[in-house]
Amino acid sequence: MADTMRILSRDAFAEVLREAQQRARELDPSRWPLLRQVDAQLEFMARTTADGRVPYPEERARTTVGPLAARELESIDPEFADQLEELDYTFHRYPLLPKGPPLRRRGILQVWTGRDAFRKLILEHGEPRTVGTARADFVVHADAAGSPQFQIVWDGVCAHVRAHDPHQLTIDGAPGWYGELANRGWVKAGATTFRFLVEDRTPPRSPAAPTPASAAALEQLRRRRDAGDLYAVIDAARSDRALVLLDESVDPHASLYDGEPGRALDDVAPYLVQFRRDSGLLDRLVTEGWGDAWGIFLESSAEFEAVRRHLRQFLVVKGEGQSRRLFFRFYDPRVMRTTAEVLTAEQRAELLQDLGCILYEDEDGGLRELR
CATH class of the missing domain: 1.20.1440 (de novo design (two linked rop proteins))
Structure with missing residues (x-):
């Protein structure tokens, strides 16, 4: 072949x-x-x-x-x-095989358990990659005494995995030394479970067409993405489709919630995503979700984990004159509109620390900016 x-x-x-x-x-x-x-x-x-x-x-x-x-x-x-x-x-x-014309979609191996959860290995067609706890192309849960655990190759139709001796794998629930993974299949190596996904594999239920408002916003956001500093916080609670798009993308993303309690809320969590220039994720999110309050956008030159740590500080806040702590849905553009009007200079500076600006939809579908 x-x-x-x-x-x-x-x-x-x-x-x-x-x-x-x-x-x-x-x-x-x-x-x-x-x-x-x-x-x-x-x-x-x-x-x-x-x-x-x-x-x-x-x-x-x-x-x-x-x-x-x-x-x-x-x-x-x-x-x-x-x-x-x-x-x-x-x-x-x-x-x-997907319907429609042939597209060279990349494969994505995503860590699904443990402290490295959500990390992604991007798989190009026909390029074998090794995965393990040491001496591998993709090191997960690093261990100086570890070793490569398996090899994975994406051929454009399915991914082929083969265990490295003496390791054994569990592939879609069945123990073995080699096998195939389709979109949303999974493999377990040692104590770590991985998901396999295909870039942009799941089409929307109905074709999505850009509106004048979404097209104008997308034009501005593309320029910022191409500068290399564009992030978003996407609210999975607003749409199942939004999380599908994040999962089936090559762009780094992770939940803002931590630990096992946080993982239990994966389906409704806010997710930080950093946009890559070679990805169509930004276009899909804006075209399909603009006007439905899927999330907000951020500009920052800081690294992914630094932005995530910063934003996690604002998930729960204490209201003025209240002893109870409250969930703060700052990543909902409707909440951000109200918040932006009442922030003090000190609060604004605290929120925007390490961020160049926050961008969000206004009531008329335009792109508003908080600096």
Whole structure:
């Protein structure tokens, strides 16, 4: 199979399948029994994926055109053999292929438990990466006496994991030394659990179109992101979709809540995210969420953990003249509008320490700035 895969979506599968069927006909299946077998299997693939149909598991298990091509055609017609191997590989994993045109989405291995929770390893197509407690590309829960625990490779369709001796893995609940991970699959190595995600894999329930207000805000926010200093605090309690977008992004993000009690609130927590220039997350958040109070934006040249520590100070505050401490939803733009009007100079300075400014939606959908 070719080093770089073409079949990254169902549309691409259909296109490569048509090319392979045409090539098989050009070679004239009537003159060679092997080609007749290949042609029949390609026709079976076309029939079982026609009109958006997803083949049943028993149907996907029936094709053997990949091994046939590797054994019989590699030396005669390597390009055709690569096509057939890729078709067979992706047909067996057809439900993992997204609809629409092929996009080179990156893979994301996210630490899910322990003190390194939410850290991400970004996986490019075909690049093996090692993960472990020491001497690995991605060191998690560092231990001087540790070692690499497993290797992971993302091929654009699924991620392949293989344990490093003497470690054993748990892959989607099953113990083993190697296996595959689809979007939102998980693997446990030692005491650490990891989630695997695919960049921008889950589409919105209905297409999202920009409004004049969101387009204007996005234009301003993109300039700030491209300067490298743009963060946001996104409120998962406002929308399930917002958390999906954060999870399926290459941008660093983490809950502002700490510890096991905080993890119990993952579904409704506020999340700090630092935007990368090479990510489409900012566009998706603004296009889909502008006007629905998903969160606020921040400018800061400080490191991620420093910004997170600073913001955590304001999650709970004491009201003036009150003994009880109160939750402060400063990351809700509606709350920020009111707060900005009553802050004293001292309070403003305290809130904006290490921050260049806070940006949030106003009542008319514009982008307001607190400096």
